[in-house]
Amino acid sequence: xxxxxxEDLLLRGSLWLAEESEQSTPRAGQAARTVAPxxxxxxxxxxxxxxxxxxxxxxxxxxxxxxxxxxxLCALAGNVMRAAQSSTTAAPNKxxxxxxxxxxxxxxxVAHALQNEATPESFLSNAVFLDPPSIQMRLWAIELALxxxxxxxxxxxxxxxxxxxxxxxxxAARDGGGMGFFMRPYKELAVRSAALSRWRVxxxxxxxxxxxxxxxxxxxxxxEMEKVEWIVEGLYEEGKALSLxxxxxxxxxxxxxxxVLKHIYAA
Amino acid sequence: MHLAIAKAIAETAVPQCTVVQWxxxxxxxxxxxxxxxxxxxxxVVGLDSSLLQAVQHKTVExxxxxxxxxxxxxxxxxxxxxxxxxxxxxxxxxxxxxGLTARLGIASTIGAAWxxxxxxxxxxxxxxxxxxxxxxxxxxxxxxxxxxxRLSGSTENKLKELGIATIDDLLRIPRNTLSVRFGGEVLLxxxxxxxxxxxxxxxxxxxxxxxxxxxYETPIENQETLQAAVYNCFAKLFKKLQRGKRGxxxxxxxxxxxxxxxxxxxxxxxxSLLRSSADFTVFSAxxxxxxxxxxxxxxxxxxxxxxxxxxxxxxxxxxxxxxxCMECEEAASNLLNHYTVRMGRGxxxxxxxxxxxxxxxxFSFIPIEHGARPITPPPLFHPSERPTHLFTPEPIEVxxxxxxxxxxxxxWRGRRCKVLTGLGPERICGPWWQRGMARVPTQRDYxxxxxxxxxxxxxxxxxSRWFVQGIxx
Numbered sequence: 069x070x071x072x073x074x075e076d077l078l079l080r081g082s083l084w085l086a087e088e089s090e091q092s093t094p095r096a097g098q099a100a101r102t103v104a105p106x107x108x109x110x111x112x113x114x115x116x117x118x119x120x121x122x123x124x125x126x127x128x129x130x131x132x133x134x135x136x137x138x139x140x141l142c143a144l145a146g147n148v149m150r151a152a153q154s155s156t157t158a159a160p161n162k163x164x165x166x167x168x169x170x171x172x173x174x175x176x177x178v179a180h181a182l183q184n185e186a187t188p189e190s191f192l193s194n195a196v197f198l199d200p201p202s203i204q205m206r207l208w209a210i211e212l213a214l215x216x217x218x219x220x221x222x223x224x225x226x227x228x229x230x231x232x233x234x235x236x237x238x239x240a241a242r243d244g245g246g247m248g249f250f251m252r253p254y255k256e257l258a259v260r261s262a263a264l265s266r267w268r269v270x271x272x273x274x275x276x277x278x279x280x281x282x283x284x285x286x287x288x289x290x291x292e293m294e295k296v297e298w299i300v301e302g303l304y305e306e307g308k309a310l311s312l313x314x315x316x317x318x319x320x321x322x323x324x325x326x327x328v329l330k331h332i333y334a335a
Numbered sequence: 336m337h338l339a340i341a342k343a344i345a346e347t348a349v350p351q352c353t354v355v356q357w358x359x360x361x362x363x364x365x366x367x368x369x370x371x372x373x374x375x376x377x378x379v380v381g382l383d384s385s386l387l388q389a390v391q392h393k394t395v396e397x398x399x400x401x402x403x404x405x406x407x408x409x410x411x412x413x414x415x416x417x418x419x420x421x422x423x424x425x426x427x428x429x430x431x432x433x434g435l436t437a438r439l440g441i442a443s444t445i446g447a448a449w450x451x452x453x454x455x456x457x458x459x460x461x462x463x464x465x466x467x468x469x470x471x472x473x474x475x476x477x478x479x480x481x482x483x484x485r486l487s488g489s490t491e492n493k494l495k496e497l498g499i500a501t502i503d504d505l506l507r508i509p510r511n512t513l514s515v516r517f518g519g520e521v522l523l524x525x526x527x528x529x530x531x532x533x534x535x536x537x538x539x540x541x542x543x544x545x546x547x548x549x550x551y552e553t554p555i556e557n558q559e560t561l562q563a564a565v566y567n568c569f570a571k572l573f574k575k576l577q578r579g580k581r582g583x584x585x586x587x588x589x590x591x592x593x594x595x596x597x598x599x600x601x602x603x604x605x606x607s608l609l610r611s612s613a614d615f616t617v618f619s620a621x622x623x624x625x626x627x628x629x630x631x632x633x634x635x636x637x638x639x640x641x642x643x644x645x646x647x648x649x650x651x652x653x654x655x656x657x658x659x660c661m662e663c664e665e666a667a668s669n670l671l672n673h674y675t676v677r678m679g680r681g682x683x684x685x686x687x688x689x690x691x692x693x694x695x696x697x698f699s700f701i702p703i704e705h706g707a708r709p710i711t712p713p714p715l716f717h718p719s720e721r722p723t724h725l726f727t728p729e730p731i732e733v734x735x736x737x738x739x740x741x742x743x744x745x746x747w748r749g750r751r752c753k754v755l756t757g758l759g760p761e762r763i764c765g766p767w768w769q770r771g772m773a774r775v776p777t778q779r780d781y782x783x784x785x786x787x788x789x790x791x792x793x794x795x796x797x798x799s800r801w802f803v804q805g806i807x808x
Binding site for chain 2: 201
């Protein structure tokens, strides 16, 4: 009989930490509130803890690299940043990192998303954009950022992640207390991951100029969720931060998105 | 006791006189101060070479008063001051304001300038300026006594005994016999004065280099020993820095090693930090992984580490209430230090917004600097009007029915996309007022189009050519 170490089991995903399966207790130096809001009331109440718990990793799956929900993640980073700000640790120095040159959004969107509600200033100077030269360096940079207590959120596009790596990131985030938001290709939704929540995001045809997505929570804490589809719109308002709003559900999913999906599955 | 007698005589001769003790090192410090102040007139200011030697040998009190002058390299600065003469007048007047009388000389060589300032014809401070053209250097020098050659006392006496009183006498003697007859010094000084030998001014403002160097009698072959040696070197360097309450922004490590062919080779590595650091514990955490990855191909003979970008570091007082905040800031700068050391400055950036209409000029990603928080001006447009990802325009092919309407079909990156809806046009005009811009300014008509998968693209038309510049995602 072979013997395996606990570490191995953890990395393989056969073993879970008790803390993760139950309500996690806040760690030292962390916010008294254990969650940061997603920003949409309906989605927040659908999440077991009423939001995204601090020190966790979340994955967002999109069909093509060009349809990665960059604006959505900017809005989420803004929510996380403001939640960190209003919590007990007065932390105006917390950082938001975008790791990987292809995911750097235009600073106008970032400035608007990271708008501070209380004062007219923006947290734009707290946004850091990294351009790691290699994939190894990118993984290193992400892990280091997640492990740091000075980071509110890490946003990175990732591909071909092994389960062990997602596990590492989840553990690193648990240590650091920040959030990890990863953009991954849709094909990898079938691959197991240690991320706390996994979302499928499709951009949807909208009437106005506001970005609109169809968001559904596929897995939470490695459990399949019942498919609920939310249509969420990003709303730009003068003097206010970029906010997310829920729209009434549409009966049929936009046909083009479905055809693209079919195309992906065929490939 | 003859000093006391001299003092008594002086006091009887001039009753008001005060006697001050001569303190050569105090005066030297003042001379340095004066030299630094003079850098407003010329980029390079230095001390006389014999004084500099005396400073190194700590024999300043024995230096002849003639050798305690200052040298200014005014090459190329004459235009700033409207001529060398005007510059000399300016310097002389500045000295007069300080209550000092200066004797100035300007020449094309250090030796000649030294000679004219000390042995020039007239004594009045302004007229003692000798501005000389290049060609007549030897003629002008010929009249001066041999003392003007910056010779040591014994050599000067020897020449005088032989009846050589002026430089002209010396010039008449065949030059190749000079060193045999009087020793190398005479020839050296003569050639320096004539510009046949190069001489440098050692600037007083030269940056103070903080460096730690270690040489090893038995070369280090073991990787772990090398790491320990580098670590040790850093620790010593930091002690030096801390003594002056200074921190360095980057460090250059140089190794000398022998390869298999026994050639002595040198490799260098630079580590740059986010901000000047004087805290070795913080620094060592950042630099340890870098040191651990050092791979030197051969036994190392010496390690040298030089601190660059040295600046004063203020001791930060730790406020009790701000403690948490401070911890967070420390963690943040620690994290960013890790990134800059491993990836280099250019890969860690922060964003700044600019008040410009052209989309690609309205922002930039600049290398991050600690403390310098970029000021963000309010943007000139609503953020929803600009795409999430902006890239360099990529040409596309379109099918447009009407000139001022968005196209109905476009071919981009080898894919044909049907356009569902479009908004626009928004006309953006380039900065026509800037020089160097084309006479006809760039005018772009931007459209925001939604293709069938729901993705919004930002396309524009410029001179009837179409481009994609961004994606709203």
